[in-house]
Amino acid sequence: xxxxxxxxxxxxxxxxxxxxxxxxxxxxxxxxxxxxxxxxxxxxxxxxxxxxxxxxxxxxxxxxxxxxxxxxxxxxxxxxxxxxxxxxxxxxxxxxxxxxxxxxxxxxxxxxxxxxxxxxxxxxxxxxxxxxxxxxxxxxxxxxxxxxxxxxxxxxxxxxxxxxxxxxxxxxxxxxxxxxxxxxxxxxxxxxxxxxxxxxxxxxxxxxxxxxxxxxxxxxxxxxxxxxxxxxxxxxxxxxxxxxxxxxxxxxxxxxxxxxxxxxxxxxxxxxxxxxxxxxxxxxxxxxxxxxxxxxxxxxxxxxxxxxxxxxxxxxxxxxxxxxxxxxxxxxxxxxxxxxxxxxxxxxxxxxxxxxxxxxxxxxxxxxxxxxxxxxxxxxxxxxxxxxxxxxxxxxxxxxxxxxxxxxxxxxxxxxxxxxxxxxxxxxxxxxxxxxxxxxxxxxxxxxxxxxxxxxxxxxxxxxxxxxxxxxxxxxxxxxxxxxxxxxxxxxxxxxxxxxxxxxxxxxxxxxxxxxxxxxxxxxxxxxxxxxxxxxxxxxxxxxxxxxxxxxxxxxxxxxxxxxxxxxxxxxxxxxxxxxxxxxxxxxxxxxxxxxxxxxxxxxxxxxxxxxxxxxxxxxxxxxxxxxxxxxxxxxxxx
Numbered sequence: 248x249x250x251x252x253x254x255x256x257x258x259x260x261x262x263x264x265x266x267x268x269x270x271x272x273x274x275x276x277x278x279x280x281x282x283x284x285x286x287x288x289x290x291x292x293x294x295x296x297x298x299x300x301x302x303x304x305x306x307x308x309x310x311x312x313x314x315x316x317x318x319x320x321x322x323x324x325x326x327x328x329x330x331x332x333x334x335x336x337x338x339x340x341x342x343x344x345x346x347x348x349x350x351x352x353x354x355x356x357x358x359x360x361x362x363x364x365x366x367x368x369x370x371x372x373x374x375x376x377x378x379x380x381x382x383x384x385x386x387x388x389x390x391x392x393x394x395x396x397x398x399x400x401x402x403x404x405x406x407x408x409x410x411x412x413x414x415x416x417x418x419x420x421x422x423x424x425x426x427x428x429x430x431x432x433x434x435x436x437x438x439x440x441x442x443x444x445x446x447x448x449x450x451x452x453x454x455x456x457x458x459x460x461x462x463x464x465x466x467x468x469x470x471x472x473x474x475x476x477x478x479x480x481x482x483x484x485x486x487x488x489x490x491x492x493x494x495x496x497x498x499x500x501x502x503x504x505x506x507x508x509x510x511x512x513x514x515x516x517x518x519x520x521x522x523x524x525x526x527x528x529x530x531x532x533x534x535x536x537x538x539x540x541x542x543x544x545x546x547x548x549x550x551x552x553x554x555x556x557x558x559x560x561x562x563x564x565x566x567x568x569x570x571x572x573x574x575x576x577x578x579x580x581x582x583x584x585x586x587x588x589x590x591x592x593x594x595x596x597x598x599x600x601x602x603x604x605x606x607x608x609x610x611x612x613x614x615x616x617x618x619x620x621x622x623x624x625x626x627x628x629x630x631x632x633x634x635x636x637x638x639x640x641x642x643x644x645x646x647x648x649x650x651x652x653x654x655x656x657x658x659x660x661x662x663x664x665x666x667x668x669x670x671x672x673x674x675x676x677x678x679x680x681x682x683x684x685x686x687x688x689x690x691x692x693x694x695x696x697x698x699x700x701x702x703x704x705x706x707x708x709x710x711x712x713x714x715x716x717x718x719x720x721x722x723x724x725x726x727x728x729x730x731x732x733x734x735x736x737x738x739x740x741x742x743x744x745x746x747x748x749x750x751x752x753x754x755x756x757x758x759x760x761x762x763x764x765x766x767x768x769x770x771x772x773x774x775x776x777x778x779x780x781x782x783x784x785x786x787x788x789x790x791x792x793x794x795x796x797x798x799x800x801x802x803x804x805x806x807x808x809x810x811x812x813x814x815x816x817x818x819x820x821x822x823x824x825x826x827x828x829x830x831x832x833x834x835x836x837x838x839x840x841x842x843x844x845x846x847x848x849x850x851x852x853x854x855x856x857x858x859x860x861x862x863x864x865x866x867x868x869x870x871x872x873x874x875x876x877x878x879x880x881x882x883x884x885x886x
């Protein structure tokens with residue numbers, strides 16, 4: 248049905264039916280229902296303020312969130328110091344939004360590090376720290392009373408916080424329309440209250456100390472969008488008022504209070520019933536005539552807006568509404584044009600940021616089942632989709648490392664069901680044919696019913712950092728001085744070798760090597776010389792076991808050697824070679840040639856593969872001590 252026809256019918260229905268019902272009901276029992284009608288109207292007026300209040304608070308939250316997500320401001324908040332881009336952005340933000348008169352990035356010590364008054368100390372900074380994020384307040388922290396000139400919204404950013412100040416004169420024009428246009432029963436009014444108890448009736452705002460405690464109690468118990476019951480409070484003129492309150496947002500948000508002097512409660516006399524009925528009939532007839540005229544006048548601007556929307560949708564992004572009047576439609580048209588301008592600017596900013604960043608941004612629209620990637624995707628991956636359909640997309644066709652493929656497919660299935668890639672890492676083949684580590688994170692957008700409608704994600708190349716991490720992990724497995732395995736790694740490797748020997752059905756041997764009289768080198772020469780002895784020993788062992796086993800530093804001057812296939816690689820011969828090589832000595836930095844003597848204990852595994860590593864090393868250690876007791880510089884077996 249056409250809006251014009253709907254408006255005509257609605258105008259007549261909303262005019263005639265309420266008049267008739269009101270006339271009949273008031274003629275029957277006007278006096279007894281007056282208080283109830285009065286309470287209903289007060290509550291309705293309060294409810295009507297929820298939408299503009301929510302829009303006002305949402306705009307402020309959107310402004311501060313946009314700035315907080317700018318990379319330059321993020322960087323300044325992390326470093327705790329200003330950068331030129333962040334400072335310029337915050338200083339010039341009022342050029343893009345006439346309502347904003349100041350934007351500041353403040354560290355936790357109260358120093359303004361970027362934006363308005365950069366370099367100065369923010370007065371009462373700890374009080375601003377108490378403000379909740381994304382909530383709009385009247386700015387009472389500055390210490391002024393009844394003369395505050397700004398509203399303010401805050402956003403925490405790690406060790407800093409972001410503040411945006413709005414001109415109260417400009418904002419007040421919005422509040423004035425909300426408050427003054429909501430007049431009812433001649434003396435009925437609306438006040439706007441923030442969570443700190445500051446309030447406004449459309450002409451500036453007042454300090455919280457003047458806010459009646461009854462109002463504070465009613466507002467504090469409300470959740471977002473909830474309406475209080477009818478309550479009374481005593482105004483500044485000591486008159487009793489009947490009121491209702493509505494909370495626009497959740498905890499900490501703005502609230503609207505509709506109130507009227509209780510004495511103005513509808514108290515029409517039953518003697519006026521006849522007059523009311525006659526008046527209702529006359530007004531009903533006039534409403535029918537007016538409905539046709541008004542519907543034509545109201546739908547003409549809507550038709551213009553509809554036509555402009557269709558033009559923009561067809562690709563003409565320069566199309567705007569022209570010939571705007573000064574009434575509400577003119578304001579709506581200007582707001583529409585500004586919104587289109589903002590969208591175009593936001594799309595350009597989004598595109599520029601994504602193109603400058605090394606990170607790849609993508610969107611998956613569940614309604615159209617299409618996937619779109621940012622332009623820098625082509626610099627990283629060679630895949631070119633034949634269409635934007637999900638079935639042809641890189642998300643489905645990416646070449647994943649075999650070890651990560653199952654996890655990736657599972658995560659992709661969960662993503663379609665509304666679960667995000669919160670921090671998942673995969674190896675994906677890049678444009679050069681190499682597998683690189685990629686971090687994927689997503690945010691799922693849902694409709695009012697909680698169903699996922701779109702996924703926005705980012706792919707971050709973490710290959711360099713990941714491989715550096717792996718290198719550090721590998722280094723952690725080695726002893727820094729000798730470059731052999733450390734104790735934990737040698738034990739782990741021997742345990743693994745026991746299992747392999749069982750599968751090979753082969754023998755293995757563990758040699759426990761201890762330097763004889765190692766203290767002699769440290770005491771008579773130096774600890775640096777002692778380190779040279781250990782390095783010489785490690786180098787000798789490594790050269791002898793290469794290809795047939797591995798070695799590690801067990802601790803101090805104790806070393807462990809694992810020998811594979813001991814039935815072929817004779818452990819006794821290995822021990823003799825090590826002892827002989829060490830006896831040849833090395834040229835130390837002290838200018839002398841030093842020889843090294845060691846005692847070696849050998850433990851074998853032939854078929855007892857259930858032997859624990861600790862037990863096996865302990866047996867080799869026992870064999871080594873038997874050598875120590877019998878003269879040192881030799882080797883011995885133990886059963």
